[in-house]
Amino acid sequence: YKLSVSPEMDIMEYCRxxxxxxxxxxxxxxxxxxxxxxxxxxxxxxxxxxxxxLRATLFQALSQATQLPSWLQSEDFAMLPENLLSKYDWIKQWQLKQKLGRKMGEISDEIKEYLILLRKKWKNISEIKDPIEKQEACDKLFKNEEEEYSLYEALKFLMLNTAIELYNDDKNGRRVPVFSWLLFARDTSSNPCQLMHNHLNHIGHSGGLEQVEMFLLAYALQYTIQVFRLYKYSTDEFVTLYPNDPEEDWPVVTLITEDDRHYNIPVRMCQETML
Structure with missing residues (x-):
């Protein structure tokens, strides 16, 4: 079985x-x-x-988690699928990961399970004090295919929820981040329903995350995703932040990409390098 996050190696050795x-x-x-x-x-x-x-971002977030994010602590977190399905019938078209013998009916129960799993794993890993043990717990989680892919379903659903909130805020005249306009300015995602059909349902199957969806992921997790975009070296886009104007109290995870499609993880910070 191929590791989904391989062991660390020296960064310059890798580059050579x-x-x-x-x-x-x-x-x-x-x-x-x-x-x-x-x-x-x-x-x-x-x-x-x-x-x-999704894998790189979640792995980094869990590796350095010391507490449960506030959105994971909310009472009605697990009720999210039920609440959204009661308002938006089209969410029934959510594409769950391929699993044999599932009755289509209870989509909300299945997503609820994924959300509860996400909260449980986040809580357990964030409570581990010893850094080596914490890393081992993360490595173990990302070797368990069934659980790992369930967590990605949870993240995708949280992205949908965030998109619905942003869309409604904009419609009601509230301020929304610029990326939200860009997200809904696409012909293929002019509203959350289209976003689900044409984008979120395909993530992991026939497509990855586009840049504007990296913003959405960052907002859903309330994390700043800092990316070293190597092919943009020596331009002002070499280090890109999603979102560009992060909230003060959002934790930061760092990724590396050579092409905005495949992401790797830098580890072992040399010295405390502040944002």
Whole structure:
């Protein structure tokens, strides 16, 4: 069974293995990796399927979790699927991960299970004080395919919930972040129902996360996702933050990408490098 997050290796060693030649692209990538290596000593490769962005973000969030985020603590968190389905009939078209012998009827029960699993895992891992034990618990979780993929379903549903909130806020004249306009300005996602049909239902199957959906993921988790985009080295987009104007109290997770599709994880911060 292939590890979904492989063991760490020295970041420059990884770079030398991946980018040998003297093409302009290889040179730029090496420069990018050198810049990241000022801050992080190692890299962990993340399995490159269409769940990659969700996997890398969740793995980083859990690896450094010391408490349960406030949205996971709310009383009615587990009631979310039921509440949304009672208002929006179209959510019945949510594509659950392929599992044999499921009765279609109770979508809300199934998603509820995933949300409860997410809360349970987050709580358990955040309560582990010893960093080595915490890392082992994360590694173990990401070796359990059944649980791992259930957590991605939970994240996708939270993204849908966040999209619905933003859409309604905008319709009611409240201020929404700029990415929300961009999200709903796409022909394929002019409202949350289309977003679900044309985008969220495909994440993990036939497509990954587009950039505007990285913003949505960040808002759903209330985390700032900081990404070193290596192919943008020496431009002002080399280090991109989702969202660009993060809330003060949101924790930060850091990812690396060479192409905005496949994300890896930098680990072992060299010195406390503040945002």
């Amino acid at each position: 293995k991946e980018w040998r030649g003297n093409t302009p692209v290889a040179k730029r990538m090496r420069k990018g990796y050198e810049a990241v290596a000022q801050k992080f000593a190692s890299i962990r490769r993340v399995r490159g399927d269409n769940y990659c962005a």
